[in-house]
Amino acid sequence: MINVCIVVNIDSVNEINKEFFNNLLKISDVKKVSIKETQKKDVLFFDNTKLIDNFLFNLSQKNKWVIYFDDCKEKKETFNIIYMPINFYGDIEQFKNKSFTENAKNKLIYNDLSKYYMASIANDTLQESNFLIKVFKEFSPNKTMKILDCCCGVGRHDFELAKKGYKITGIDISKNQIATANKIHSHENIEYLVHDIRDYQLNVKNYDMAICMWTTYNYLSLNNDFLIFIKNAYNHLGENGILLLDSKNIPSLDLNRTYSRNNKVNDISIQLLINKRIFNNIQNSQYFYFIENKEKNEFYFDEEFVRFYTIDEIQNISKPYFEIIKCYGDFNSDEYQKDSSTRFILILKKRGE
Numbered sequence: 215m216i217n218v219c220i221v222v223n224i225d226s227v228n229e230i231n232k233e234f235f236n237n238l239l240k241i242s243d244v245k246k247v248s249i250k251e252t253q254k255k256d257v258l259f260f261d262n263t264k265l266i267d268n269f270l271f272n273l274s275q276k277n278k279w280v281i282y283f284d285d286c287k288e289k290k291e292t293f294n295i296i297y298m299p300i301n302f303y304g305d306i307e308q309f310k311n312k313s314f315t316e317n318a319k320n321k322l323i324y325n326d327l328s329k330y331y332m333a334s335i336a337n338d339t340l341q342e343s344n345f346l347i348k349v350f351k352e353f354s355p356n357k358t359m360k361i362l363d364c365c366c367g368v369g370r371h372d373f374e375l376a377k378k379g380y381k382i383t384g385i386d387i388s389k390n391q392i393a394t395a396n397k398i399h400s401h402e403n404i405e406y407l408v409h410d411i412r413d414y415q416l417n418v419k420n421y422d423m424a425i426c427m428w429t430t431y432n433y434l435s436l437n438n439d440f441l442i443f444i445k446n447a448y449n450h451l452g453e454n455g456i457l458l459l460d461s462k463n464i465p466s467l468d469l470n471r472t473y474s475r476n477n478k479v480n481d482i483s484i485q486l487l488i489n490k491r492i493f494n495n496i497q498n499s500q501y502f503y504f505i506e507n508k509e510k511n512e513f514y515f516d517e518e519f520v521r522f523y524t525i526d527e528i529q530n531i532s533k534p535y536f537e538i539i540k541c542y543g544d545f546n547s548d549e550y551q552k553d554s555s556t557r558f559i560l561i562l563k564k565r566g567e
């Protein structure tokens with residue numbers, strides 16, 4: 215049970231945010247209180263801010279966290295009460311001339327909160343790594359087993375692959391992610407480096423396989439940024455090298471989703487409220503983190519945008535460098551089905567130079 219009491223000023227709900235609040239009502243493990251000027255007996259009436267503050271204060275004595283969505287302009291915290299602007303969505307207009315990467319670069323979970331990364335994502339690293347090995351064995355003609363992990367994060371796949379004898383270079387734009395990788399997933403077969411996948415030159419240029427896991431190339435929302443990434447991967451792969459691109463299969467997902475997730479690592483409890491909305495080929499997500507450790511309780515808010523690329527788009531952009539040879543729909547190696555697969559995993563083979 216996520217120990218957060220959510221309070222919503224229903225008068226502030228509008229066309230843009232109403233799906234979020236409708237979805238909140240469906241989540242069974244968060245407490246909800248609504249505030250509205252009405253005669254209904256189960257809803258509370260407040261005629262001034264002070265009364266709301268008192269009400270929130272009372273709730274805050276009985277709950278670990280209280281989050282109050284209202285018309286306020288900025289997020290504000292008072293002890294365990296968070297005043298959150300009801301219009302918390304970032305504006306897509308800011309990305310007219312830049313990729314979503316410029317936002318992803320600053321995500322807290324890749325920076326200050328990197329130590330919580332492993333506990334915050336829903337994943338099965340072992341299954342995913344076994345899938346990568348299966349793909350490598352099936353499609354890579356080479357036996358040298360050299361892998362380039364583009365956007366390696368904290369190196370969760372690299373560590374599993376290294377244990378099986380693969381030699382890995384993991385690159386990531388975030389110094390914190392690389393520091394965490396070195397701390398929790400170091401291995402003699404792995405080298406972790408800080409690099410932007412749009413701009414790097416490594417000494418090794420004969421990797422057998424390049425991978426980009428977990429809906430990450432999707433931060434490259436401008437075609438040209440994606441093309442540069444593709445070109446760089448091409449330049450670092452050896453003859454017949456393989457490029458594996460993995461993303462969530464966004465076309466199969468509900469357009470609006472709100473859900474919670476809890477995890478406990480050592481003495482740290484991480485409670486997450488997640489909101490996702492899809493418009494056209496874009497998914498916009500908000501993450502509300504409630505972290506509790508021995509010293510203090512912390513609240514963080516993170517947001518991201520990702521672009522879903524279709525097979526045709528990827529084929530068109532990567533055509534001079536790669537041909538698509540396979541498309542999987544999950545880590546069990548099932549065939550990709552646009553309307554039902556959970557993932558969209560493309561295997562591309564390097565064209566002759």
Ligand SMILES: C[S@@+](CC[C@H](N)C(=O)[O-])C[C@H]1O[C@@H](n2cnc3c(N)ncnc32)[C@H](O)[C@@H]1O
Nearest residue numbers: 324365366367386387388391410411427428430
């Ligand atoms: C969703 S995480 C995926 C990490 C890892 N592949 C995994 O599956 O756990 C995305 C990662 O991409 C990194 N990243 C985002 N844009 C990048 C870029 N342009 N170049 C290199 N790394 C980038 C972030 O720092 C973050 O660690």
